[in-house]
Amino acid sequence: MAATLAPSDQLNGSIFSPAGALTIVRAGSVARELENTPDPLTIDLSRVERMDTVGAWLIHRSVRDRGAQVTGASSELQELLRQVAEADHPAPVRPVGERGAVAELGAWTMEAGRTLVGLLGFFGATLVGFLNLIRHPKRFRYNAVVQRFDVVGVRALGIIGLMSFLIGIVIGQQGAVQLQQFGAEVYTINLIGRITVRELGPLMTAIMVAGRSGSAFAAQIGTMKITEEVDAMRTIGVSPIEALVIPRLIATVIMMPLLAFWAMLMAIFGGGLFSWISLEIPPLTYVQRIAEVVPATDLWVGLIKAPVFGFIIALAGCFQGMLVANDAEQVGLKTTAAVVQSIFLVIILDAVFAIFFSSIGWI
Structure with a gap:
């Protein structure tokens, strides 16, 4: 009524x-x-x-x-x-001023510490999963790894190639503007070659993979947590680490060096196209100059960093996906956290690699 x-x-x-x-x-x-x-x-x-x-x-x-x-x-x-x-009670009033800033900093630090401890624990569980697969190789899911090759690698070639091509043009244009003041436009080739092979190639590839694949890992596993598929796996005796995490880790680690090398080539190609059109440097001269100024150590530095970046991205994405509770809102929150965490860790690792390679003379 x-x-x-x-x-x-x-x-x-x-x-x-x-x-x-x-x-x-x-x-x-x-x-x-x-x-x-x-x-x-x-x-x-x-x-x-x-x-x-x-x-x-x-x-x-x-x-x-x-x-x-x-x-x-x-x-x-x-x-x-x-x-x-x-x-019906008033919402708690957040402290303001210096005490409020200190309280927020402390809360952020505690949360970061808990996340780091959880990530280390998840890394340990992943290592245990790898050891179990080595002891029982028949449980390894080849089809899942091949499928991730397609998702992480093949389908990312277009966007990573386009991004790297444009970055090569931008580096060439900005470098030429500054070097023209000293009549040294030819050194634009040095700038393009070294910065793309050593730094921007693997770093920008890692950022793109984190936003594309790392977020997908967190969303996929998080959705499976909500639909209780992960619990069903445990019930029938299937390890979620072996079935969901390890195939994504292996695929990302293997594909990252290939994607980084592809990004290096496309960035060099974009810079060469700009040099040919704007600076009137012939393509043959550009290629010869790239071979002269880019040492082999730069290529090895980029290719060594790429799989480590891929491992961190896949680990963070799967870790955040496993943290999703029985709430659809958590999927979006953990997906965002996976991307932020991956990019943050990648930049920290890049700085560590820079110090390490400088200390051993690879500069």
Whole structure:
């Protein structure tokens, strides 16, 4: 039965007597009727058959703000009103100023520490999974690895190639503008060759793979957590680490050097095209100059960093996916966290590699 609201003026005040269902469907009309009912107000709930939290909130607000009296409520309605009243408390005020900044920094540090410990634990579980597969090679899923080769590597060639090609053009253009001041435009080739092979090739590839594949890993595994497929795997004796994590790790580690090398080639090609059109450097001269100024150590530096970056990206993506709880909102949050965490760790590792290779003379 639809709710009917019947306010009536009495000598001792106004009585508001709704009937039927007092739910969110009639929230707007109920609120207007309550506002138009003069004080002192008595709310008679004897004819209310059903009430949800929205209706209970409207009644509670009238009691809290206007001192209304509630009569005729059944035991179920009284319990609902009591729960709403208990939940009505002001939101905690966040500290401001220096203490607030310190508190936020401390909370962020604690969260980062917990995440790092969890990631290290997940890394240990992954190593155990690798050892189990070595002891039982028949459990290794070749088809899953090959499928990830396609997803992580083949389908990423287009976007990574285009990105690297444009980056090569940008590096050439910006470098030529600065070097023209000294009449040294020819050294633009040195800039393009060394920075793309040693740094930007593997680094930009890692960032692209983190945004593309790392986020996909977190979303896929997180969705499987919500649909309880991961729990079903454990129930039938299948390790989620072996079935879901290790194939993605292997595929990413193997494909990253190939993608990084592809990115280097496309960046050099983009820089060469710019040099030919804008600086009028012939392609043959450009290629010969690249071979002269880019040492083999630069290529090895880029190819050594790439699989390590791939391992970190896949590990972080799978780790965040495994953290998803039974909440669809968690999928988006953990996917975002996977991308941020992957890029952050990749940049830190890149700095560590730079210090290490400089210390051994690969500069």
